[in-house]
Amino acid sequence: MKLHTIDTGYFKLDGGAMFGVVPKVIWNKLNPADEKNLCTWAMRCLLIEDGNQLILVDTGMGDKQDAKFFSYYEPSYKPTIQESIEKAGYSMSDITDVLLTHLHFDHCGAAISKKEDKLYTTFPKATYWSNEHHWQAAITPNAREKASFLKENILPIQESGQLKFADESTIINENIQLKLVNGHTESMIIPHINYKGKTIVYLADLIASQAHIPISYVMAYDTQPLVTLQEKELYLKRAVDENHILFFEHDKSIECCTVEMTERGIRAKDSFNLDQL
Secondary structure, three states, X not given: OEEEEEEEEEEEEEHHHHHOOOOHHHHHXXXXXXXXXXXXXXXXXXXXXXXOEEEEEXXXXXXXXXXXXXXXXXXXXXXXXXXXXXXXXXXXXXXXXEEOXXXXXXXXXXXXXXXXXXXXXXXOOOEEEEOHHHHXXXXXXXXXXXXXXXXXXXXXXXXXXXXXXXOOOOOOOOOEEEEEEOOOOOOEEEEEEEEOOEEEEEOOOOOOOHHHOOOOOXXXXXXXXXXXXXXXXXXXXXXXXXXXXXXXXXXXXXXXXXXXXXXXXXXXXXXXXXXXX
8 A cells, every 4th residue: 555645735714713712822823824814724635545446535625616716715726636646656537536525615626627617527437435414414505514515516426427425334445444523514534544554544624733633622614513522532532542643634734643642631742744654
């Protein structure tokens, strides 16, 4: 097995929304905001190369929305997802599976591309994996999440015939275990990857960055923040006990870290890039 970090650029989100009830005087030291109160975040995906499978976890937001939409998030596609996949030695048509942790636009937008008003799957030979409960929540969204679930990112996947559903019993690959969490959004998939005798956990929006490790650092975007608190606490205790490696999708500079118990609670231990393993 080989793992490749797939960078798809950066975007900006409101710092207060990203850190919830944590005061700005604290979070601004962790990820300084600009004059609009926006902080920069990565859109970091993962490519798992194992045997005949090339499994891409999440896709970033893509570039098919209009200028008004992008003005809210100020994305920077450097590098693009295609450039990162080609840097790993592959093309878009080589991807066999696309595992979407959830269907918020910054995680699935590039799963669908647009040319001359035609929408099509970016990865033409891939099986696209989502969770059925999450899919239903996304196509009939609540008012809180409606702006994050964009039909042009979602419906063409099903129309293509490439969609399959996964849950915790699904085996996409024998070295990948799927776990579901519900605090951020209903039935978000958290892949646990067995790699070189270690467990790497792709955290999606359960723990968006290393700065979000403290239990109370919960995003205002979460639909059930108290559930997130419980899920984080349970997972982080396990991560300490089993020496998991945390892989961050949104940390602008830190790819991975381990965690340890301290007098202040569970905190980051060692930070490093994936290619250092």
